[in-house]
Structures are given as structure tokens and as C-alpha cells.
Amino acid sequence: MTLRRRFSLLGIAALLLAFGAHAQSKFPGEGGVNLDVPYVPTAQGVVNRMLEMAGAGPNDIHYDLGSGDGRIVVTAARDFKVKKGVGVDIDPVRIKEANANAKSAGVTDRVTFLQTDLFKFDFSEASVLTLYLLPDVNLKLRPTILNAMKPGTRVVSHAFTMGDWRPDKQEVVESEALYHWVVPAKVSGGWEWKIGSDNYRVDLSQQYQVVTGTLQGPGGQSQLLNTMLKGEDFRFDASVPRGAAPVVMHFVGKASGNTLTGAIDFAGAQRSQITATRAK
Numbered sequence: 394m395t396l397r398r399r400f401s402l403l404g405i406a407a408l409l410l411a412f413g414a415h416a417q418s419k420f421p422g423e424g425g426v427n428l429d430v431p432y433v434p435t436a437q438g439v440v441n442r443m444l445e446m447a448g449a450g451p452n453d454i455h456y457d458l459g460s461g462d463g464r465i466v467v468t469a470a471r472d473f474k475v476k477k478g479v480g481v482d483i484d485p486v487r488i489k490e491a492n493a494n495a496k497s498a499g500v501t502d503r504v505t506f507l508q509t510d511l512f513k514f515d516f517s518e519a520s521v522l523t524l525y526l527l528p529d530v531n532l533k534l535r536p537t538i539l540n541a542m543k544p545g546t547r548v549v550s551h552a553f554t555m556g557d558w559r560p561d562k563q564e565v566v567e568s569e570a571l572y573h574w575v576v577p578a579k580v581s582g583g584w585e586w587k588i589g590s591d592n593y594r595v596d597l598s599q600q601y602q603v604v605t606g607t608l609q610g611p612g613g614q615s616q617l618l619n620t621m622l623k624g625e626d627f628r629f630d631a632s633v634p635r636g637a638a639p640v641v642m643h644f645v646g647k648a649s650g651n652t653l654t655g656a657i658d659f660a661g662a663q664r665s666q667i668t669a670t671r672a673k
């Protein structure tokens with residue numbers, strides 16, 4: 394069994410434990426470069442599931458950071474038909490392998506492999522981002538993912554989490570943990586709108602995709618219930634006084650920049666389209 398085949402069976406976490414390398418900050422690459430993450434390829438069944446979890450398809454631009462032999466980028470282009478794929482790896486040996494694999498798969502018109510340091514690279518155009526890195530590397534990337542990537546971008550990480558940013562979904566495939574996040578829109582702050590002559594305002598606090606808040610309306614103040622933020626898609630309920638008894642007000646819409654657009658109804662009736670703006 395070759396060393397690389399043995400590594401691929403072990404997985405990074407087991408590899409680090411086995412070699413006592415968890416305290417090490419750099420790992421030797423094959424192309425005379427130092428790596429932030431050792432090379433361990435993802436098994437093909439796990440690659441397929443990562444891309445299924447991400448919902449990769451023809452409208453997507455897919456990036457794999459630390460792309461190894463390019464298998465995730467090549468699979469996304471060949472089998473999931475993404476319109477563009479980009480892999481970056483600091484090790485020139487990996488880039489050479491990735492280009493050869495793209496050629497054999499007939500996808501060189503849609504994929505590019507770049508030899509560069511993933512920390513110095515702009516990946517903000519991706520709509521699907523895949524990672525098989527390390528926990529500290531994921532954490533270093535997290536501010537860029539949250540602040541520079543478009544809301545709605547899907548991120549799938551093999552084996553490693555993103556600190557206290559909880560995944561939207563997770564599963565185990567072929568004994569490997571996979572984590573899936575959707576980059577949330579930024580919704581914190583006060584949002585105001587009118588329905589007829591009635592003024593409404595919600596004040597939202599946000600921790601990643603978890604949103605809490607209060608609604609201020611003609612009948613007084615109430616807590617938001619059942620909030621859900623997935624990319625730009627946002628919904629909440631609030632129990633509001635209306636006539637003799639409280640009713641549940643539902644909002645379903647989108648948060649885009651400083652505008653919240655969508656529909657409000659009261660217990661399924663009196664539906665209105667609203668546009669709320671973020672208070673300065």
C-alpha cells in the first residue's frame with residue numbers, strides 16, 4: 394500500500410493523531426512547499442455526497458480551497474454540471490495532477506486550477522464552496538466566508554466544523570462527518586414598514602443564522618417566534634393583539650441589503666405585500 398493510499402484511508406484527524414502532528418503549524422508538501430493542511434484526498438463517495446448536500450448544479454460557480462488532485466472540482470463539473478469550477482492548491486504537484494484529471498474527464502473548458510495560497514486568494518464569487526482543511530484553517534476562513542461571500546452561498550466542509558457557527562445540516566457518510574452551512578444575510582438592526590396607516594418595526598439581533606427580535610406594532614410589543622434565516626430567505630411569526638384576541642402575524646420574504654420585502658398575513662388572512670427598510 395502506498396503512503397498516500399494509507400493517508401487517504403486514515404483521514405486527516407486520524408493522521409494528525411497518529412503522527413502527533415496536531416501541534417504542528419506547517420506540513421511538508423511534495424512540491425517543496427509548506428502546507429497548512431496535509432494532503433489527504435476525499436473518497437469519491439464522500440465527494441459525491443458533499444456536492445449533493447451543497448445542491449451543486451448548472452447555475453453554480455464552485456470553488457474548492459486546497460483542491461488536492463482536483464477530484465471535487467472535476468466531479469462538480471463533470472457530474473453536477475456546474476458552469477465554472479476553480480481549485481486552488483499551494484502544492485504544484487497537486488495542481489499538475491488536478492490538470493491531468495480535468496483533461497481525462499473532458500472538463501478543461503469549465504475548470505481552472507491555480508497554484509496559490511488559499512489565504513491570499515479571492516474566492517468570493519463562489520456560490521458553492523467545498524473544504525477539507527483543518528479546524529483552525531476553517532476558523533481563519535470564517536470571517537471571509539461570512540463577510541465577503543454572497544448570502545445564500547453553500548459551504549460544505551469534510552470532517553471539520555466552523556467553531557460556534559453551527560451547521561445548518563450535518564451527516565455522516567462512509568464514516569466521515571460532513572457539515573453544511575448557508576451564508577446568512579445580515580439582518581440585525583431595526584426595520585420599519587407600514588400596512589395602511591399602521592406603523593410596524595422589528596428590531597433584530599443575529600448570531601450567524603440565528604435571529605431573535607421584537608415587533609412593535611399598533612397593539613404594542615411582542616417577541617418574534619419561529620424565526621428562520623437561510624441565505625436571504627427570512628421568516629418570522631409574532632403574536633399580536635388584533636380585535637378581541639391575539640392572532641399570529643406571519644412574515645415570509647427576503648432580506649437583501651437594507652431592504653426586507655415579502656408578505657405579511659394575520660392568521661392566514663389580510664395578506665399584504667410589504668417593503669421594510671433598515672432604520673439608520
Ligand SMILES: C[S@@+](CC[C@H](N)C(=O)[O-])C[C@H]1O[C@@H](n2cnc3c(N)ncnc32)[C@H](O)[C@@H]1O
Nearest residue numbers: 428429430433434435459461482483510511525
Ligand atoms: C486534505 S487535502 C484536501 C484535498 C481535496 N480538497 C480533497 O478533499 O480531496 C488539503 C489540501 O490543501 C492543500 N493546502 C494546504 N495548505 C494550503 C494553502 N495554504 N493554500 C492552498 N492549498 C493548501 C494541500 O496541498 C492539500 O492538497
